[in-house]
Amino acid sequence: MNPLSMETCVRLDKKTTALTPPEIQNLLGQVLGWQLIDRDGTLIITKPFKFQNFNSALSFTNHVGQQAEDQDHHPAILTEWGQVTVTWWTHSVKGLHRNDFIMAARTDAVYESYFRA
Amino acid sequence: MNPLSMETCVRLDKKTTALTPPEIQNLLGQVLGWQLIDRDGTLIITKPFKFQNFNSALSFTNHVGQQAEDQDHHPAILTEWGQVTVTWWTHSVKGLHRNDFIMAARTDAVYESYFRA
Numbered sequence: 587m588n589p590l591s592m593e594t595c596v597r598l599d600k601k602t603t604a605l606t607p608p609e610i611q612n613l614l615g616q617v618l619g620w621q622l623i624d625r626d627g628t629l630i631i632t633k634p635f636k637f638q639n640f641n642s643a644l645s646f647t648n649h650v651g652q653q654a655e656d657q658d659h660h661p662a663i664l665t666e667w668g669q670v671t672v673t674w675w676t677h678s679v680k681g682l683h684r685n686d687f688i689m690a691a692r693t694d695a696v697y698e699s700y701f702r703a
Numbered sequence: 704m705n706p707l708s709m710e711t712c713v714r715l716d717k718k719t720t721a722l723t724p725p726e727i728q729n730l731l732g733q734v735l736g737w738q739l740i741d742r743d744g745t746l747i748i749t750k751p752f753k754f755q756n757f758n759s760a761l762s763f764t765n766h767v768g769q770q771a772e773d774q775d776h777h778p779a780i781l782t783e784w785g786q787v788t789v790t791w792w793t794h795s796v797k798g799l800h801r802n803d804f805i806m807a808a809r810t811d812a813v814y815e816s817y818f819r820a
Binding site: 647666 | 758
């Protein structure tokens with residue numbers, strides 16, 4: 587179990603800033619398969635997860651959504667037949683926060699627990 | 704209620720071809736707010752739906768997913784805080800089929816029934 591997945595998201599205030607590139611690289615090394623992308627100037631992390639059918643994909647989407655509600659930090663989740671792509675970033679800092687890597691690790695944990703038998 | 708939403712998807716075989724541009728324009732005129740997009744050479748239709756929060760968005764995603772399972776025709780559903788973007792196309796014809804417009808109308812019907820009080 588990734589220790590990051592045991593952490594809980596912190597509440598952000600107006601002074602919270604985005605992670606620096608070295609901080610991002612450090613955290614990126616602690617989660618597997620997450621791709622760092624610059625989307626119109628905002629850094630995001632994204633990862634595709636594979637499933638046997640649509641229903642399993644949708645079930646995973648719901649599990650990730652439940653984590654998002656629990657932690658009050660919400661991703662973009664693209665649900666398709668056999669695949670779910672989860673994307674994390676922090677709107678208020680216009681980039682990445684440690685919260686995003688915590689959620690990435692929690693997303694992986696959900697997949698490991700329920701969908702990779 | 705859009706009459707298209709009362710239709711059921713037909714099963715496709717290898718001979719089924721994509722709709723022609725005039726057929727697409729005709730059907731596009733029968734659904735409201737769906738945008739026709741050429742995505743890497745494949746025509747798709749897509750529409751964003753607004754919600755008050757993440758949970759309502761996720762609930763809508765599940766309703767649309769249930770319709771997809773019922774009709775055995777599956778979309779791409781992007782779930783975010785306050786918004787769900789649904790995209791329909793038919794993989795086997797590398798474009799659009801009447802089934803996609805039936806599902807677009809069914810998607811609208813779900814939104815009207817459950818989420819627009």
